[in-house]
Amino acid sequence: MTIHASYGEAFERFAAALPAAERAARAAAFDTFAQRGLPDDGIERWHYTNLQPFAAQPVQLAPAAAGTPDLSAWRLEDCDEHVWINGRALNAAAAPAPLPSLDAHAGLAGLHRAFATPGLQLTVPRDVRLDRPLHVLSVSDAREAGEMFHLAHRIRLERGAQALLIVQNLGLPGATRFSTQSLSIELAEGAQLTLVRVQDEARGTTHWLQTTAEVGHDARLDVVNVDLPYDESGDPIPGEATAAKASGGTLIRSDWRVKLAAPGAHAELSGLFGADGRVHLDNQYEIDHAAPHGTSRQWFRGLGFGPSRAILNGRVVVQRGAQKTDSEQRIANLMLAKGAEIDAKPELEIYADDVKCAHGASCGQLDDAAVFYLRSRGVPEAQARALLIYSFINDVLARVPHVALRLRLARRITARLGAGLDLSEATLSGAAA
Amino acid sequence: MDSDLMAANPSDIPVPAEGIEALVQNRKYAAGFVTDIESERIAPGLNEDVVRLISAKKQEPEWLLEFRLKAFRRWQSMREPHWAHVEHPRIDFQAITYWSAPKSMANQPKSLDEVDPKLLETYKKLGIPLKEQEILAGVQNVAVDVVFDSVSVATTFKQKLAEAGVIFCPISEAVREHPELVKKYLGSVVPFGDNYYAALNSAVFSDGSFVFVPKGVRCPMELSTYFRINERNTGQFERTLIICEDDAQVSYLEGCTAPQRDENQLHAAVVELVALDRAEIKYSTVQNWYPGDENGVGGIYNFVTKRGDCRGRASKISWTQVETGSAITWKYPSCILRGDDSVGEFYSVALTHHRQQADTGTKMIHVGRNTRSTIVSKGISAGRGQQAYRGLVRVLEKAEGARNHTRCDSLLIGDQCGAHTFPYTEVRNPTAIVEHEATTSKIADDQLFYCRARGIGEEDAVSMIVNGFCKDVFKELPMEFAVEAQKLLQVSLEGAVG
Numbered sequence: 001m002t003i004h005a006s007y008g009e010a011f012e013r014f015a016a017a018l019p020a021a022e023r024a025a026r027a028a029a030f031d032t033f034a035q036r037g038l039p040d041d042g043i044e045r046w047h048y049t050n051l052q053p054f055a056a057q058p059v060q061l062a063p064a065a066a067g068t069p070d071l072s073a074w075r076l077e078d079c080d081e082h083v084w085i086n087g088r089a090l091n092a093a094a095a096p097a098p099l100p101s102l103d104a105h106a107g108l109a110g111l112h113r114a115f116a117t118p119g120l121q122l123t124v125p126r127d128v129r130l131d132r133p134l135h136v137l138s139v140s141d142a143r144e145a146g147e148m149f150h151l152a153h154r155i156r157l158e159r160g161a162q163a164l165l166i167v168q169n170l171g172l173p174g175a176t177r178f179s180t181q182s183l184s185i186e187l188a189e190g191a192q193l194t195l196v197r198v199q200d201e202a203r204g205t206t207h208w209l210q211t212t213a214e215v216g217h218d219a220r221l222d223v224v225n226v227d228l229p230y231d232e233s234g235d236p237i238p239g240e241a242t243a244a245k246a247s248g249g250t251l252i253r254s255d256w257r258v259k260l261a262a263p264g265a266h267a268e269l270s271g272l273f274g275a276d277g278r279v280h281l282d283n284q285y286e287i288d289h290a291a292p293h294g295t296s297r298q299w300f301r302g303l304g305f306g307p308s309r310a311i312l313n314g315r316v317v318v319q320r321g322a323q324k325t326d327s328e329q330r331i332a333n334l335m336l337a338k339g340a341e342i343d344a345k346p347e348l349e350i351y352a353d354d355v356k357c358a359h360g361a362s363c364g365q366l367d368d369a370a371v372f373y374l375r376s377r378g379v380p381e382a383q384a385r386a387l388l389i390y391s392f393i394n395d396v397l398a399r400v401p402h403v404a405l406r407l408r409l410a411r412r413i414t415a416r417l418g419a420g421l422d423l424s425e426a427t428l429s430g431a432a433a
Numbered sequence: 434m435d436s437d438l439m440a441a442n443p444s445d446i447p448v449p450a451e452g453i454e455a456l457v458q459n460r461k462y463a464a465g466f467v468t469d470i471e472s473e474r475i476a477p478g479l480n481e482d483v484v485r486l487i488s489a490k491k492q493e494p495e496w497l498l499e500f501r502l503k504a505f506r507r508w509q510s511m512r513e514p515h516w517a518h519v520e521h522p523r524i525d526f527q528a529i530t531y532w533s534a535p536k537s538m539a540n541q542p543k544s545l546d547e548v549d550p551k552l553l554e555t556y557k558k559l560g561i562p563l564k565e566q567e568i569l570a571g572v573q574n575v576a577v578d579v580v581f582d583s584v585s586v587a588t589t590f591k592q593k594l595a596e597a598g599v600i601f602c603p604i605s606e607a608v609r610e611h612p613e614l615v616k617k618y619l620g621s622v623v624p625f626g627d628n629y630y631a632a633l634n635s636a637v638f639s640d641g642s643f644v645f646v647p648k649g650v651r652c653p654m655e656l657s658t659y660f661r662i663n664e665r666n667t668g669q670f671e672r673t674l675i676i677c678e679d680d681a682q683v684s685y686l687e688g689c690t691a692p693q694r695d696e697n698q699l700h701a702a703v704v705e706l707v708a709l710d711r712a713e714i715k716y717s718t719v720q721n722w723y724p725g726d727e728n729g730v731g732g733i734y735n736f737v738t739k740r741g742d743c744r745g746r747a748s749k750i751s752w753t754q755v756e757t758g759s760a761i762t763w764k765y766p767s768c769i770l771r772g773d774d775s776v777g778e779f780y781s782v783a784l785t786h787h788r789q790q791a792d793t794g795t796k797m798i799h800v801g802r803n804t805r806s807t808i809v810s811k812g813i814s815a816g817r818g819q820q821a822y823r824g825l826v827r828v829l830e831k832a833e834g835a836r837n838h839t840r841c842d843s844l845l846i847g848d849q850c851g852a853h854t855f856p857y858t859e860v861r862n863p864t865a866i867v868e869h870e871a872t873t874s875k876i877a878d879d880q881l882f883y884c885r886a887r888g889i890g891e892e893d894a895v896s897m898i899v900n901g902f903c904k905d906v907f908k909e910l911p912m913e914f915a916v917e918a919q920k921l922l923q924v925s926l927e928g929a930v931g
Contacts, residue, residue: 044516047857304863320848335863338830348854349518350873353845357873361858364866 003034003055006146010061011114025099029113036107043105048311048343049253049282051108054206059178061115062086062140062147069141069172076405079135079166086141087117087149087179097121100152100182103257104210112150112180112210119153119181124161124191133164133402140170140205142177152182157191157219164194164401169209171202178206185213187221189262194222196400198409201252203230203277209254217262224399226409227252227281229274229305229416253282260287260294260322269314270299272396274413275340276306286315289322289355296326301396302333303389304340305416315347316359322352329359334366334392366392386417474533479526481505484636487532491605494612497619504625504635511629517792518821518853519761521697521734529699531637531670578603578642579659580671590654597653599683600645604672607643614645618676622705622742622769630701630763631738638672638703646681646712655911660689673704677712679745684715686914689722689758695731697760702737710745710772715753717914718766721921722758727816729788732760739766740796743775743804751778752795753909755918757925760789765823767796770804770832777806780906782918784925785818785850794824794855799835799865810841811903813922814850821853828865835865843873844902896923 011030015023038051065085075081083090097118102109120136138151157163167183187193201207215221258267267287275281287296298314312333318325333342346359366388374384393413400406407423414421475486484505488498513524577590578601594601600611608615625635642658660671677683689700700722706714716739725732735758741750752766768777779795797806806826814820820843828835843852854871876898884894900907900919907915 323848333860335860335865338863340863341859341861343857343859344869345855345857346869346871347856348843348871348873349851350843350845350853351851353848353850353875355873358871359854360868360870361856362866362868363858363860364868365863 003037004058006058006060007055007111008034010059010148014061014115026114029099029110032110033107033114034110036105036110038107038111039105045284046105048309049251049280051206051208051251051253054178057146057178059146059148060144062142062149062177064088065139065141066143069139071137071139071170074137074168074170076133076135076166076402078404079133079402081135081137082120083137083139084119084151085139086147087151095121097152097154100154100184102182102210103212104255108180108208112152112182112208115148115150116152116182117150119151121154122163123156124158124163126158127160128158129162130164133166136165136167138167138169138181139172140177140179140201141172142175145175146178147175148178150180152184154184155193156186157188157193159188160190161188162192164196166196166198166402166405168198168200169207170200171205173202174204176204176206177202180208181210183209183211185211185221187213187215187219189217189219191216191219192222193220194401195224196402196405197223197225198405199225199227199252199254201250203250206251207253211254211256213256213258213267214261215258215265215267218264218266219262220266221258221268222399223256223258223267223269224396225254225256225269225271225283226396226400227271227273227275227283228409228412229303230277231412231415249278249280251280251282254284256283256285258287258296260289260296261291263291263293265291266295268297268299268399270396270399271312272301272393273310273312274303274305274416275308275310275342276304276337276416277308279308279310281308282311282313284313284315286317287327289316289318289325289327292321292323292325294322294325296328298329299396299399300331301393302331302342302344303393303413304333304335304337304342306337307339309341309343311343311345313345313347314359315349316357318350318352318355318357320351323354325352325355325357327355327357331359331361332392333363334389335363336389382418383421386414386421389417390414390421472533474530477528477530479529479531479637483531487637487639490532491608493605493608496616497608500620500625501636504632505637507626508629508632508636511626511632514629517763517823518819518855519763519790519792521761521790524699524734526633532639577657577659580640580642580661580669593653598647598650599652600643601656602643604641604643604674607674611643611645614676615643615674618674618705618707620705622707622740623703623738628738630736631703634670634672634701634703634738638670641671641673641702642675642685643673644675644683644685646677646683648678649680651681652683655684655686657686657688660687669698669700669702671700671702673702675705675714675716676707677709677714677748679710679712681709682713684911685717686911687716687718688917689720697725697732697734699734699736700759702739704737704739704766706741706750708741708743708745708748708750708775711747712745713749713751714741715751716741716766717910718752718754718756719914719918719921720754720756720758720762724758724789725760725787727787729760729817732789733758735759735762735764737764739764740769741767741777742769743772743777743801745775746772746801747774748772749776749778751780751909753780753906754782754793755906755910755914755921756781756783756791756793757921759791762789762791762793764793765796767798768806769798769800770806770835771800773801774803775801776804778909779806779808779810779824780909781810782813782903782906782922783811783820784813784815784922785820786815786925788817790819792821792823794822796825797827797837799826799828799832799837801832803834803836804832805836806838808837808839808841809905810839811906812841812843812852813846813899813902814843814852815846817849819851819853821855822871823855823857825857825859826867826869827857827859828862828867830861832862833864835862835867837865837867839869841869841871842902843871844899845873845875
């Protein structure tokens with residue numbers, strides 16, 4: 001496996017300032033990366049995505065942003081805000097943190113561990129309920145081609161704690177870039193976390209996210225992952241259709257690994273994507289039932305807006321002994337334009353017999369009869385379609401508990417439907433009820 | 434017929450889970466005997482000389498040897514695939530004998546009367562009548578080709594089929610008699626370098642069936658091939674090629690058994706189907722290779738590439754399979770729906786018991802407009818069996834109006850087995866509709882209780898429930914096979930009872 005020399009040079013510079021012990025640990029991680037490279041599509045978990053070409057591209061560590069970009073359009077009023085720009089905390093020096101542990105391709109994990117800078121380090125004490133949501137903004141502002149950064153968050157909820165966390169990946173238009181992000185979550189007995197992740201990276205980004213969560217006894221994790229479409233269609237990036245093949249394209253890969261580690265754990269994962277602009281969007285959701293009496297639900301909705309490739313792999317593993325598991329997974333996709341490709345793979349891997357597991361996946365178009373029904377009642381066709389699409393995605397959107405954010409997401413997606421839908425907070429709260 | 438369990442105290446209801454497991458404990462493999470027959474076999478190992486030797490033994494023309502050598506060279510450059518959800522020790526391809534034939538077949542027998550009686554006895558034991566008189570007497574109306582290790586032993590009903598214009602013969606004979614057809618179609622559906630095991634097969638394939646149904650002919654009877662592995666340490670590399678010209682129709686059945694042995698044997702077949710305009714091919718398999726014993730010792734590695742090409746408009750290819758045997762099954766009968774309005778179907782029942790492993794499913798590649806496909810897969814896993822459905826539905830850019838429906842259900846018997854589902858759906862056309870649904874369940878205590886409360890014995894109840902579970906697939910099988918398949922499932926699940 002050959003990696004571009006610039007990785008080594010970047011690491012030398014990065015590690016020079018570190019204490020000796022940490023430097024050694026990171027050097028070991030870097031060596032693993034150097035030996036193993038990045039995953040290619042010959043590996044079953046990477047069946048549709050090949051990162052290997054990126055190992056051969058020149059990179060440089062992203063410098064601190066020159067100024068503070070205007071983030072007002074993305075601010076959320078009632079949240080505690082934490083901003084990272086190019087992997088550096090905006091407000092304060094981040095506390096030192098242990099290297100993240102990942103359950104991923106060894107080379108890729110090695111790269112992340114070697115370079116990771118500390119992101120949000122949060123512990124919610126026993127029986128505390130955070131009264132304000134946390135809003136984490138990770139902004140990528142690349143001025144020169146091949147800038148990279150790697151950010152590691154860690155969230156721990158102690159027994160009975162509760163929190164709402166919004167993690168937003170925001171890419172400002174600019175040069176090509178490469179970033180990785182890890183989110184490790186630990187929920188102790190009876191803890192409850194709702195995590196909303198909004199992916200809004202710029203064109204020309206290669207981004208990998210890994211979220212690993214361990215859900216304890218009677219604890220509950222709710223995840224809503226939204227991959228936003230670009231503001232408008234069009235394809236400003238010249239070159240190959242498949243982003244994986246060309247460094248100029250956009251490649252977003254997100255791995256979600258949720259382990260129901262103790263009896264009574266519950267997880268709900270939902271996802272929504274709008275794909276266009278030749279993006280290569282690969283979402284991998286895995287729920288691992290490692291203990292009995294676990295329950296999990298997964299709801300996914302996808303929209304193929306234009307030339308793009310979206311991959312959705314939903315995997316449920318029921319380990320030996322995880323009896324009385326109850327799991328359900330539903331994937332539905334709408335193909336709205338030529339040139340879109342949606343690859344769905346709902347997987348079940350079951351080693352216990354007293355379980356209830358069902359999954360379903362579909363890919364199709366709007367129901368002509370439903371469109372006709374609305375038209376026959378005087379709704380113009382474009383608006384009828386927009387309404388139906390909105391109701392289709394609302395199954396997932398309604399799970400975003402923060403109403404202002406939900407409205408922002410809904411507007412952003414429906415803006416692409418070509419018919420003005422009059423969405424307001426009031427209609428949305430109605431929809432949520 | 435009855436076991437201890439049938440005599441169990443009827444008051445002990447509902448049935449404890451161990452009861453069901455006990456039912457599936459002792460399964461007997463009735464086809465596990467060895468025929469003591471003198472064989473001519475070459476030394477184990479594989480190199481270009483072996484490929485040349487096989488070709489020479491079969492007196493093949495130069496172009497076919499070229500095909501084999503190209504495949505062999507490609508195979509050497511390929512990596513063994515590891516993506517399947519199965520585990521097995523490394524296969525030593527140099528320890529396998531690539532050619533074995535009963536000595537009595539050395540001087541090609543001209544008719545059944547000249548065939549070694551021991552061979553005929555083998556097939557009689559397996560319940561396959563070769564004597565045409567017997568068949569004519571109404572035992573069954575099926576033309577049979579039987580393959581013993583590397584050679585075809587006998588093909589029945591040739592005359593009657595020839596009158597209809599149908600060619601049904603061993604593929605080695607077809608190479609001699611109809612070289613233009615074989616040359617045109619061999620490797621046209623599964624190219625010689627398609628995958629690791631297909632490349633190996635293309636290099637060393639032994640025998641198999643060749644079927645050609647000309648324009649407008651509806652094959653007057655079911656065609657059937659029976660495969661038997663007899664020799665120790667041999668691999669069987671069968672190659673089957675079926676061609677249906679415009680408006681032709683054929684139904685083809687395939688069955689397989691092997692002796693009970695402690696070592697693993699490799700079976701790497703390639704089956705190619707070609708359907709031209711409005712042609713229809715129905716391919717049914719009852720696979721009962723030796724599955725190994727309850728500790729996973731022995732058994733066949735069944736690594737098979739089966740693919741049908743709906744080349745013509747409105748053509749149809751339908752695969753039905755009942756997989757109860759083999760230590761490991763790795764098999765994905767597929768349809769390439771190239772012609773507009775063509776139809777692909779896949780119906781499967783797969784059973785894994787003891788330490789059997791199966792990674793099986795299908796591929797439906799929608800190329801033409803308005804192509805339709807249906808997938809129904811039923812997996813039953815018992816003991817320590819591991820069962821995986823792996824299926825691909827791909828709708829290409831031009832496949833306007835393509836439609837697929839997939840249903841796959843798994844039934845778990847016991848808490849040590851596994852049932853897995855890996856469906857891949859890849860849609861590149863916005864007018865396509867693709868649906869997949871799957872469930873996993875076990876035989877519920879209330880179902881058993883219901884049956885037992887009505888006086889139905891425990892094993893009959895299990896058998897009824899399993900049969901009900903598989904009904905959607907069994908109804909697709911030709912009559913004779915449906916009966917055999919049900920019996921096979923019963924034997925597999927009930928142990929000694931037949």
